[in-house]
Amino acid sequence: MPTILELSDEPKYTIKAVSAQTGVRPVTLRAWERRHEVLTPHRSENRYRLYSERDVAILRWLKDRTDSGLSISEAVAELRQMVRNGLWPEAVPTAPQAKTQATTVGPEVYANQLYKALIRHDEMRAGELFREALAGYDLPVLFEQVLVPCLTQIGEAWYRGEIRVTTEHFASSFLRGKLLTLFQTYPIRRGSAYIMVGGAPYEQHELGSLMFAILLRSEGYRVEYLGPDIPLDDLVDYAREERPALIVLAASAEESALAMRRLQEKLARLRPAPLFGYGGAAFNQRPDLVQRVPGIYLGATLSAGVEKVRTLFTAVSRTGR
Ligand code: B12
Incomplete structure (x- = not known):
């Protein structure tokens, strides 16, 4: 999942489109802008507000926080603190709320594919699989039914001498990095x-x-x-x-x-x-x-x-x- 900073800041969405994408009503959105200075959307030639992908991601992140019980001022303060520390959050749904099991593929398929990508040292594919599994499953399912079985396969392959120690280190470092980022989100x-x-x-x-x-x-x-x-x-x-x-x-x-x-x-x-x-x-x-x-x-x-x-x-x- 990219960080919010990595998303485009090219102005392109109207307030109506943003409201549909984020679930924040236009009136609330304007109030957040006015009172908390969360965003300063560009204005089109005819003075309409235009929002970028980054703006949409910021709003989704704030909505996610307010849905989990924070006030909007607390959520804005938290975001500012993270940004001050150089830690832009990843775009939601990286910090997931209760998820529907949207994906039709079972977690064991992800576990297996992730294992294969990691032992090929294919970081890009492993990243995609991690992202998809994170978006599709609740955290306990991701951990217990995707990551633990994947790590067990790695441990068994290492024990049988089928993969190098270097490969096991690569795989565990990759996952450690992903997990630390998730923790900090x-x-x-x-x-x-x-x-x-x-x-x-x-x-x-x-x-x-x-x-x-x-x-x-x-x-x-x-x-x-x-x-x-x-x-x-x-x-x-x-x-x-x-x-x-x-x-x-x-x-x-x-x-x-x-x-x-x-x-x-x-x-x-x-x-x-x-x-x-x-x-x-x-x-x-x-x-x-x-x-x-x-x-x-x-x-x-x-x-x-x-x-x-x-x-x-x-x-x-x-x-x-
Ligand atoms: C990655 C890895 C490493 C990495 C770790 C890197 C890192 N930053 O974490 C490194 C290279 C450091 C490493 C070192 C060693 N490793 Co190693 N390692 C693994 C591997 C592949 C994955 C471990 C892992 O993270 N699993 C994920 C966890 C979450 O899985 P889990 O423990 O099964 O978790 C379940 C429960 O235990 C429980 N649980 C786990 N943690 C917690 C915490 C709490 C609070 C609760 C409530 C529950 C809970 O919940 C999970 C289920 O829901 C395993 C293979 C495997 N089968 O796990 C081997 C494995 C654990 N390692 C093994 C060995 C032998 C070693 C070394 C001794 C090798 C050596 N000769 O140097 C050293 C030990 C060093 C030491 N003193 O700790 C063996 C252990 C054999 C045994 N039964 O004792 C394994 C099983 C490999 C194998 N098949 O032989 N290892």
Whole structure:
């Protein structure tokens, strides 16, 4: 998905056409322009407003934000902040709301095609497939039924010696880039529950925790993604200063899982003490590890983890913790 900045700023659409494309009524559009100076459309020779593709994308983005509960002033402030930071958002539907499964092709077809494009190092085709799958599926489906199976195929091909390590690195770097961009596309919601997400010590696999961070951010939580292989004592110090409500770490190997054994105890000494949740492939392969790592086991899948976080915060708000 291109960023909004990459779209053409050539004036071509009338207000009526823009209203049809964005779902923003002309009267609202004029009010947004007047009060919030969101756009300054060009004027045609006969003084009609003319909007560009970039203007349409900005309006769609703002509409998307207001539909998800922000006021128009908050949405405009957020856009300005992103632009100031040089981070133009991608054109909607990149930050997706509930999606209808518009595509007729099943997610397994995307998983397979993406795998083939990645092992050919065909970045352009992989980009197209990622974009299409993102536009066609909800995030949990994209992650669990397209990306995870694609990565599993890559891991198996690497294990059988059919693809190079270089190819596996290319594929995971490509997906990491796409996922980070997607993560940054969602707004940082200062007022909601603050969650830190990262990888357990020694853990180099980061795509699972990154996908989890995106899912939580898309749910409206304030999420900070910390990356892989987090040193725990430093994390505890940071949590003392920043006071998150929840810390989530992921582990795919036993060594990383067991390295988290003392974390809950260390966090319990902080005031207020953050909750500690964890998940990842290590616990799927060795369920006995759950008994050995104190904290809240979030479940075997990304979706189960998100559901668990939801219930945790419902319980927290009920008990006033
Ligand atoms: C990409 C990759 C790498 C990249 C990672 C790059 C990056 N930036 O992330 C690099 C090159 C660094 C790497 C390194 C290694 N890798 Co590797 N890697 C993979 C690969 C291909 C994809 C991993 C991935 O991201 N999967 C996507 C995640 C999301 O899938 P998942 O874990 O199955 O997720 C499900 C659940 O676990 C759960 N979940 C996942 N995370 C979370 C988080 C939370 C909070 C919750 C609730 C749930 C949850 O939800 C998902 C289902 O919904 C896998 C193949 C595979 N089968 O996964 C091998 C794989 C995991 N790697 C493997 C190995 C052996 C290694 C190395 C030891 C290789 C080596 N000799 O150096 C090192 C380990 C380094 C370390 N200390 O961590 C093996 C692990 C075997 C095993 N069972 O232990 C695999 C399975 C490959 C294989 N077929 O043998 N790897």
